Amino acid sequence: MISRRQVADLNNNMKDFELRNAQLIVIGNGPEEFILPFREATRYKGPLFTDPSLKTHNILGFKKGVTSLIGFNPLKAGIRALSTGYLQKGVQGPPLQQGGVLVVGTGNIVHYLYRSQKAGDHPPIKEVLQACEV
């Protein structure tokens, strides 16, 4: 439920990325057959890929483990998602895998990297937009 809410939020920021000549791309880690239902649930129309092998997540050093799920915030984010109608319909991908955001461009230049520390932890959108400007 947390990922859906996050992507629905990102839908609202799509234009801001386009204005900065940056393209938003979502990468999940579930099986390919879950991409379409995910699109329907989030109404996300941009590029969407998946890496069920989790190799990309591992290379980026994204967290994996139970400890990153412990804490009050995931619960709070879950309740927020619930109350706004983003219900999780079963787990479609490794539930203990954390995500993050990478802004990278031509010439293989990394402009920004954010590793989520726990479920529901996302970078401030302002930071990501700034990374598209420098």
Added chain:
Amino acid sequence: MDAQTLQKLGRQKVSDETGNQKKLSALWQDKRVVLVFIRHFG
């Protein structure tokens, strides 16, 4: 992140909904991209 790690990352392949595979580095070859890695398709 060092250049070597980014190179390694760029060599990884991701699939779209039709099962087509794409090298990750192809995504940022000619433009800046914001790659949002989500936890799962929940």
